[in-house]
Amino acid sequence: xxxxxxxxxxxxxxxxxxxxxxxxxxxxxxxxxxxxxxxxxxxxxxxxxxxxxxxxxxxxxxxxxxxxxxxxxxxxxxxxxxxxxxxxxxxxxxxxxxxxxxxxxxxxx
Numbered sequence: 001x002x003x004x005x006x007x008x009x010x011x012x013x014x015x016x017x018x019x020x021x022x023x024x025x026x027x028x029x030x031x032x033x034x035x036x037x038x039x040x041x042x043x044x045x046x047x048x049x050x051x052x053x054x055x056x057x058x059x060x061x062x063x064x065x066x067x068x069x070x071x072x073x074x075x076x077x078x079x080x081x082x083x084x085x086x087x088x089x090x091x092x093x094x095x096x097x098x099x100x101x102x103x104x105x106x107x108x109x
Contacts, residue, residue, distance in 0.1 A: 025063035025091070027101070030076050037076035039066075039083070048083045055087030063091030067101050 028051075029040040038045035041054055055064070064084045066077055077094050084092045 025065040025093070026058060027065050027067060028080065029097070029101075030066050030068045030072055030080055030094075032072050032076055035073070037073065037079050039080055048079045051080065052083040052086045055084060055089065058087070060088040060090075062089075063093065064089050066092075066094040067097045068094065069097050 026041065031038040031040060031045060033045075037048065039048070039051040040046070041051070046054060066080050068077065081092050081094075
């Protein structure tokens with residue numbers, strides 16, 4: 001049984017841009033299941049390798065925001081960041097999930 005844990009985004013080594021220059025971002029939930037990292041750009045969990053392939057089909061001029069719950073492994077955020085970089089994204093951040101994030105994934109913010 002997979003128990004999703006949404007990850008919220010606090011910047012992960014992302015260079016802040018002035019608000020007028022901040023790109024639209026895709027939202028990806030990060031889940032930890034039995035020590036494994038899963039990423040949910042939609043309602044289907046992906047491994048880091050699958051996430052990289054999926055993100056290569058996205059508009060890379062947009063940003064990525066990983067959202068997560070407290071307790072998610074820091075390693076999962078690092079793996080997600082690496083997947084986004086490998087897919088060609090430059091604007092990457094992460095933050096804690098809020099109540100408003102329920103059901104979010106892959107929709108540009």
